[in-house]
Amino acid sequence: MPITEADIAKVAQLAHLELGEEELKTFVPQITEIVNYVEQLNELDTANVEPALGGLTPEGEKTDSSRPDEIEGSLGQKLALAEAPDPAAGHFRVPKVL
């Protein structure tokens, strides 16, 4: 199924990207080419193959990552806000939501 400009525009919306006209025009053939390329995977019969989820080795899978549920120190408000583009009164301020 060919990928249209409308498809790409919809994906951009899902990805929170406001693409310009030029970008849309460039991306359509590029993404089409890559999607066509990856479709070569359909040559393979994978009906009975388990999907690999994550990258863990057998040893990694065996490693117990749980820890006691104890409260530890955190960054603190001042440090956590230090790099924010628009901090205000101890919060992250954002433009209006509605």
Next chain:
Amino acid sequence: MSAAERLNDQLNAFLEIDRDGALGRAGAEKSDGVLAGIPVAVKDNICVRGMQTSCGSRILGDYHPPYNATVIERLLEAGAVIIGKTNCDEFAMGSSNENSAFGPVKNPWDTTRVPGGSSGGSAAAVAAGIVPVALGSDTGGSVRQPASLCGVLGLKPTYGRNSRYGLVAFASSLDQVGVFAREVKDVARVLGVIAGRDRHDSTTADVPVPDYTATLDGDLKGARIGFPRALFGKGLDEEVGTAVKNVVDVYRELGAEIVDVELPNAGYAIAVYYIIATAEASSNLARFDGVRYGFRAEDAPELRQMYRKTREEGFGAEVKRRVMLGTYVLSAGYYDAYYRKAQQVRTLIKNDFLNAFKNCDAIITPTAPTPAFALGEKVDDPLAMYLNDIYTVTANLAGIPGLSVPCGLSSARLPIGFQLLGPYWSEPTLLKLGHSYLQARPFTDRPPVFA
């Protein structure tokens, strides 16, 4: 430090050089650490407190993280001196370093050519003799491929060997911090310092960290090296193919047995990789929204509009392309056809390696299909650029370690590298094989741009 500053006009390898901080720390370092006083360069997607972490992106700009990555904590504890942050493709997405928002790194062997990517700044800094070692990150070859193109060693460890805490995430099931150096013993030393379980990264494995420097010497009698003949065909530069076949002959002379192996699904690796890596990236990069850190677009009075404008203005073309692809393959109706399918073929690729390693201790391949290409050559053709990673992505998909080792120069005096791939946790074997080769055929040439 002076070399880093002096050569940066030519190489653009560093995004930040921390002269005052590094000199202060060098004076104050404990002298008993394994890496006491050793200058180290760090890719700009690994958090170092007090320095910037831009990931080569406008969206982070001069972001200064409030904490150190675990690998950085361990380097500092061992006495290393971090001299600066190195340039890279934006969010580690690229094979040429041309995707950095701060201009490409140049290859010290020929400044009209790319250093490889995405950790091109780290590779160039080591190749040019500015630092003996550097850290990078390897998601599909981003340590090994630039190492090959710049004529240095580059190790991508087993998945879970090193902590990813403080490494800005690109594709979490593939990312691993790797090491560049000119000497195998330096790779071994640094790996020994940074490796091991970290409670801040649940994917680090509880596997003991050996003394990697203790097992480098010794003969190769009884070692079996797998040769995947099918990977030495179409698309491989002739000079690279010949150089790597010559390496096979050297190993034979050194007493190793060469065995034929097959990796029947290796040809599908790029397709699998560009589905899984972009899917994970589209999710990981959702956090860059102009709220908590980094850049925020102006003139966006409404929240969603602010997200979209910030990301539109903050991300470069390749990052957008991959976020789009990842969003596409994960979107309703396509998930099974692309993402699930890719994860199934990933299983097949992993099984290929497990089978191959029943008959050999390591597999040899080229690291990259060609020596360094010209700046601008592939910049408008994303797929051609992706195919650069054909030999390296399999290791990330399978979770196995890989080491790129320099093995001479092309007729145009550009470095060629070969890659050794081994089973999980076989870093000692790979380092020993790399060391044996370089003892037999030392790589002593220096690039024209050298400290």
